[in-house]
Amino acid sequence: MGVRHKKIILSSKSNGDKVDNQALLIDLVDAFTFETDFNSYADFLLYCIEKHFGYTRTVLELIPRDSDKLLIASKRGLSEEFIAWSITELGSGISGKVAVNGRPMLVDDLTSNKNTAHYTRIFQKEGVYSLLSVPLAIKKKVIGAISIYGKERTTFTSDDISAILNAAGFAANFINFLYERDSIQDRLNRLERYNENLEKLKSFHDLILENVPIGVIATDVKGYVVLMNRELETMSLLRREDCPGKRWYDIFGFEGDIRHKLETSFRTSTPQLFPEINLPRKNGSTLPIEMKTDVIRDYSGERIGVVAICSNLDEKKKIEREIEKIERLAAIGKLSAGIAHEIRNPLAGISGALQAIREKIAGEPELEKVLKRVFKEINRLDSVVEKLHDVASPKKMVLDLYSISEIVEDSLFFIQKSIGGRKIRLLDRLDKSLKPIMMDRDAIRQVILNVMINAMNSMPQGGDLTVETSLLARAEVLGPEIIWYNAEHYRPAMPRPKKNAQPYQSVIITDKGIGIPQTIVPKIFEAFFSTFSSGTGLGLYISARIVEQHQGLIGVKSRPGKGSAFYILLPVRSKQVSL
Numbered sequence: 111m112g113v114r115h116k117k118i119i120l121s122s123k124s125n126g127d128k129v130d131n132q133a134l135l136i137d138l139v140d141a142f143t144f145e146t147d148f149n150s151y152a153d154f155l156l157y158c159i160e161k162h163f164g165y166t167r168t169v170l171e172l173i174p175r176d177s178d179k180l181l182i183a184s185k186r187g188l189s190e191e192f193i194a195w196s197i198t199e200l201g202s203g204i205s206g207k208v209a210v211n212g213r214p215m216l217v218d219d220l221t222s223n224k225n226t227a228h229y230t231r232i233f234q235k236e237g238v239y240s241l242l243s244v245p246l247a248i249k250k251k252v253i254g255a256i257s258i259y260g261k262e263r264t265t266f267t268s269d270d271i272s273a274i275l276n277a278a279g280f281a282a283n284f285i286n287f288l289y290e291r292d293s294i295q296d297r298l299n300r301l302e303r304y305n306e307n308l309e310k311l312k313s314f315h316d317l318i319l320e321n322v323p324i325g326v327i328a329t330d331v332k333g334y335v336v337l338m339n340r341e342l343e344t345m346s347l348l349r350r351e352d353c354p355g356k357r358w359y360d361i362f363g364f365e366g367d368i369r370h371k372l373e374t375s376f377r378t379s380t381p382q383l384f385p386e387i388n389l390p391r392k393n394g395s396t397l398p399i400e401m402k403t404d405v406i407r408d409y410s411g412e413r414i415g416v417v418a419i420c421s422n423l424d425e426k427k428k429i430e431r432e433i434e435k436i437e438r439l440a441a442i443g444k445l446s447a448g449i450a451h452e453i454r455n456p457l458a459g460i461s462g463a464l465q466a467i468r469e470k471i472a473g474e475p476e477l478e479k480v481l482k483r484v485f486k487e488i489n490r491l492d493s494v495v496e497k498l499h500d501v502a503s504p505k506k507m508v509l510d511l512y513s514i515s516e517i518v519e520d521s522l523f524f525i526q527k528s529i530g531g532r533k534i535r536l537l538d539r540l541d542k543s544l545k546p547i548m549m550d551r552d553a554i555r556q557v558i559l560n561v562m563i564n565a566m567n568s569m570p571q572g573g574d575l576t577v578e579t580s581l582l583a584r585a586e587v588l589g590p591e592i593i594w595y596n597a598e599h600y601r602p603a604m605p606r607p608k609k610n611a612q613p614y615q616s617v618i619i620t621d622k623g624i625g626i627p628q629t630i631v632p633k634i635f636e637a638f639f640s641t642f643s644s645g646t647g648l649g650l651y652i653s654a655r656i657v658e659q660h661q662g663l664i665g666v667k668s669r670p671g672k673g674s675a676f677y678i679l680l681p682v683r684s685k686q687v688s689l
């Protein structure tokens with residue numbers, strides 16, 4: 111029962127033969143305190159009956175709440191066997207009847223009474239021959255019965271009966287009080303345990319709410335924030351301490367249609383779904399989210415607030431972009447492989463046939479001039495096919511230690527030859543002291559050539575083309591205006607890559623050409639994007655992939671009408687690494 115009660119110490123004091131009714135009541139009062147144990151008090155009552163009347167064989171039964179059986183609260187002087195046999199239901203047996211009627215019953219001779227005679231042998235075995243059963247009742251409410259067995263027939267005097275009735279009525283109040291108190295205590299204990307469990311459940315719910323990777327915000331019925339979880343704090347960059355008591359769409363700054371829809375959902379208690387909206391964040395940026403709102407109701411169905419659940423779509427978007435990129439690359443690769451194959455063979459055939467014609471038309475300058483032009487175009491087609499082939503099946507990088515300045519010098523030599531009649535001045539500022547670093551020489555030469563050829567193409571009227579090599583402690587020293595190609599974040603904003611706090615060897619190729627308009631800068635590294643008349647739009651696409659495979663960086667800084675500078679940065683590595 112949870113609470114330890116004071117036990118009553120039974121004394122063996124006897125008051126002589128004459129029943130002192132008052133002394134009995136005083137004993138019953140004395141034994142009662144608020145801490146008294148209920149069962150001890152029942153024991154004490156039976157003890158008093160023995161002490162004051164001399165009856166040694168007694169049973170005290172109670173009617174528990176919601177039960178039709180009598181429950182033995184105390185017994186005295188009777189065998190376990192007899193007690194087990196005598197348990198009755200309400201309404202049956204002597205005490206069962208007393209407990210229902212609330213009237214005492216006296217059986218002077220158990221062996222001859224018509225209701226009990228057939229149990230004579232049991233009574234004889236127990237040594238009991240008469241029975242007085244008195245109700246334990248408070249006003250009209252019967253709470254149990256005391257059964258007093260006599261060792262002889264007709265033992266109960268009318269004085270005894272009235273004194274016992276008196277004592278039973280008196281004690282019933284105490285017993286009832288103690289019984290009620292214990293059951294209240296029992297209910298309190300249960301309530302306490304229930305509360306503890308509720309607390310545990312609540313903190314478990316709180317923990318779940320805190321740790322789900324979904325933003326949750328709840329408001330009261332007027333739309334004022336009452337709860338916001340950690341994930342939403344991270345998503346919005348807001349501090350949740352700042353939010354309670356404010357309207358949540360004010361907190362996030364939702365405006366226009368979204369706000370209108372949210373306000374409607376409050377007014378009409380209808381759930382709303384926002385498949386993709388931008389969550390304004392505290393630092394001014396936005397985060398793509400999916401938001402669902404719904405009404406919160408209590409158990410009676412009463413509306414008590416609104417909850418909004420926000421899922422971060424950033425990761426999903428990133429993955430979608432990646433998948434799109436992979437799909438695009440796969441499509442380009444497939445297409446390129448097909449085109450390369452379809453063009454290369456006929457091209458070889460055409461070349462061979464033209465070679466035969468060239469011999470036939472020797473000495474005819476007009477025709478020779480035409481043929482020269484045709485060969486030039488064939489070469490161009492061949493280089494396009496070559497590039498397509500590179501896109502379709504990129505070569506595996508073969509790394510070794512090479513001097514970047516030497517590769518630039520090689521490339522300059524080649525470029526020099528292709529300047530032709532154009533007024534282009536090649537200038538170089540090469541740091542010859544740069545140590546060789548790991549790279550695929552042919553691939554890096556191809557990158558440098560691609561960028562240099564673009565620089566020449568951007569200066570149809572001629573101009574200076576400068577190439578510079580140097581060692582950089584970190585990419586940041588080049589300043590913030592460079593827009594770096596970054597495969598992951600390439601579209602749409604091309605932010606500067608994060609991991610650039612390492613030394614690089616750089617090649618910077620600057621022209622004084624037409625420059626690149628701001629709007630097309632994000633597109634120049636895409637496949638097949640070209641504004642040059644004879645361009646395929648693959649040069650920078652292939653270059654960026656090569657630089658990426660070297661874990662380097664490629665970026666551009668350009669001013670329309672003034673010129674552009676391309677930056678190729680390779681990490682300083684002097685040991686074999688697998689790329």
Ligand SMILES: Nc1ncnc2c1ncn2[C@@H]1O[C@H](COP(=O)(O)OP(=O)(O)OP(=O)(O)O)[C@@H](O)[C@H]1O
Pocket residue numbers: 497560564565568621623624625626634635639640641642644645646647648649650651674
């Ligand atoms: N130095 C530059 N000045 C101005 N625009 C440039 C420069 N470099 C590149 N671009 C722009 O970027 C586009 C893409 O360049 P990219 O090298 O990928 O293709 P392309 O030169 O047009 O064709 P390809 O290189 O395949 O022959 C160019 O068409 C041009 O619009």
Ligand SMILES: [Mg+2]
Pocket residue numbers: 560563564645648649650
């Ligand atoms: Mg190009």
